Amino acid sequence: MVRLVLFDIDGTLIRTGGAGTASFGRMADLLFQKPEGMDRIDFHGRTDTSIVREFFRNEGLPDQHWNIHHCFDAYVFLLDHRLSMNAGEVLPGVRQFIASLRVLPEPPLIALLTGNIRLGAEIKLRAHDLWDEFTTGAFGDDHESRNQLARIAWDRGTQLLGERPSPNEILVIGDTPLDIACGGSIQARTLAVATGGFSVTELNSHDPTWAVPDLTQISATEVCA
Numbered sequence: 001m002v003r004l005v006l007f008d009i010d011g012t013l014i015r016t017g018g019a020g021t022a023s024f025g026r027m028a029d030l031l032f033q034k035p036e037g038m039d040r041i042d043f044h045g046r047t048d049t050s051i052v053r054e055f056f057r058n059e060g061l062p063d064q065h066w067n068i069h070h071c072f073d074a075y076v077f078l079l080d081h082r083l084s085m086n087a088g089e090v091l092p093g094v095r096q097f098i099a100s101l102r103v104l105p106e107p108p109l110i111a112l113l114t115g116n117i118r119l120g121a122e123i124k125l126r127a128h129d130l131w132d133e134f135t136t137g138a139f140g141d142d143h144e145s146r147n148q149l150a151r152i153a154w155d156r157g158t159q160l161l162g163e164r165p166s167p168n169e170i171l172v173i174g175d176t177p178l179d180i181a182c183g184g185s186i187q188a189r190t191l192a193v194a195t196g197g198f199s200v201t202e203l204n205s206h207d208p209t210w211a212v213p214d215l216t217q218i219s220a221t222e223v224c225a
């Protein structure tokens with residue numbers, strides 16, 4: 001039985017129409033006069049911290065704590081502004097799936113496992129009234145490596161549950177091969193959704209526990225039993 005469910009955000013819960021990517025691009029232009037600086041970086045399934053570090057490396061910029069914070073301050077401001085004009089959309093089945101988790105006989109803890117920095121995650125999810133659905137989480141400013149984030153989310157879930165769930169009592173839901181690998185790194189169950197750009201066939205080749213077109217196609221009862 002699943003006691004901790006960990007959701008990815010982009011391509012899994014919501015689609016922002018590239019607001020995150022665009023805000024990073026604008027940040028690179030405003031702060032460093034590198035308008036194309038983000039163009040050759042792959043954002044899929046990455047942590048925000050690793051994206052900024054790759055940008056620094058590519059451009060020969062100093063990779064220092066203050067510089068990263070400076071980037072994120074500008075990024076969240078630009079992201080908030082962009083989402084206030086166009087928030088994007090909640091993906092099919094998301095609200096219903098979360099609601100059905102809550103009415104399970106023994107509802108799991110519902111949390112986030114995302115490469116977004118915490119404030120970025122909050123801005124994106126508040127734009128869709130989803131932020132308050134999540135009790136805890138691990139975020140892109142907790143660690144640069146997504147697999148380490150899985151351990152951090154597990155630890156935070158443990159604190160709230162008062163007892164450490166076993167790997168088989170954890171479900172990781174995401175839209176990229178990196179999410180599947182991340183769940184696999186802690187031997188959790190993995191549910192891959194093809195709402196973020198990867199097809200069910202592509203996702204299946206990475207061996208998730210389940211792969212579905214979207215969250216309308218699977219029940220909370222099935223994945224949590």
Ligand SMILES: [Mg+2]
Pocket residue numbers: 008009010011012045174175176196
């Ligand atoms: Mg994603």
